[in-house]
Structure formats: C-alpha cells, structure tokens
Amino acid sequence: MPTSQPLPKVVVPPYDKNNVFARILRGEMPFEWVYGNQYVMAFRDIAPVAKVHVLVVPRGAYVNYHDFIENAPANEQLGFWKAVDHVARELGLAENGWRMVANTGKDAGQVVPHFHIHILGGEPLGPMDNPPRQN
Ligand code: AMP
Numbered sequence: 001m002p003t004s005q006p007l008p009k010v011v012v013p014p015y016d017k018n019n020v021f022a023r024i025l026r027g028e029m030p031f032e033w034v035y036g037n038q039y040v041m042a043f044r045d046i047a048p049v050a051k052v053h054v055l056v057v058p059r060g061a062y063v064n065y066h067d068f069i070e071n072a073p074a075n076e077q078l079g080f081w082k083a084v085d086h087v088a089r090e091l092g093l094a095e096n097g098w099r100m101v102a103n104t105g106k107d108a109g110q111v112v113p114h115f116h117i118h119i120l121g122g123e124p125l126g127p128m129d130n131p132p133r134q135n
Pocket of ligand 1: 020029031043044045046047048055102103108109110111112113
C-alpha cells in the first residue's frame, strides 16, 4: 500500500577519498583483479567468506547504496548492474546461483565507505542467518 508520508531524509557522510577502494581504483594498492570496464572494477575480497568472494565497485565516488542510486547518472547505474551480472557469469556462477550483498551503514557493518557489492558463491551458501544471531 503506497504511503503519502515523505520518506526519511538520508544523511550521507562526505566521501573519504582515501578509503581503501578509492586507493585500489587509483592503483595505489595491490589487489587481485577480476574484471574492469569504464564503470566498475571487480577484485577478490581479501578475507573471503565463500569459495568465490568478489567485490564489484563503481569507479565513481559514492559512499553507499543510497548515494549511488540518488546521485550516479543513469548510465553509470546501468553499467554497474550489468557489470555485476557479467562478473557473476564470467566467474561461472550463473548455473548454480550466487548471492549479492550490499552492506549499507552501521547496522549492516559496512566497513569501506565506497559503495560496493559482494558476489558470493562457488558452493552452497546456506541460509542468510548464518552464523545464527547471538541474542
Ligand atoms: P563491507 O564494507 O562490510 O561491505 O566489507 C568490505 C569488504 O572489503 C570486506 O569483506 C573486506 O574483507 C574487504 N576488503 C577490505 N580491504 C580490502 C582490500 N585491500 N582488498 C580486497 N578486499 C578488501
């Protein structure tokens, strides 16, 4: 049911130009390359939580999902999401499936303040509630 209430305003912190993914994008840090085009770079997560764990990041400077979807031009958004699909297929994940995760903000435990999605797969991933909540 649509609501007439205005949506809460989202406060996006200023973009930190020295976050780790910004440094990777500028070629200032080593990384394990998976894919790149004019819109994205994809590289292996340094601390994988699945057999295949790849990060896809837009080349543009966006702090989180909200920032990206509100402020990235349409061609950058489409380019990003198409590249995510491309990477998952190139990694051979299409047949058995895969999981996309975008940690956003504090409660999700977003550590790196440059919008990114995790591609997880290469094995059965189990339920989302894994490990189970402690409380
Ligand atoms: P989050 O911000 O919670 O979505 O997660 C950030 C992810 O970036 C974590 O899974 C880290 O393991 C990963 N990460 C942090 N530094 C690097 C790096 N230098 N190269 C690749 N992955 C990284």
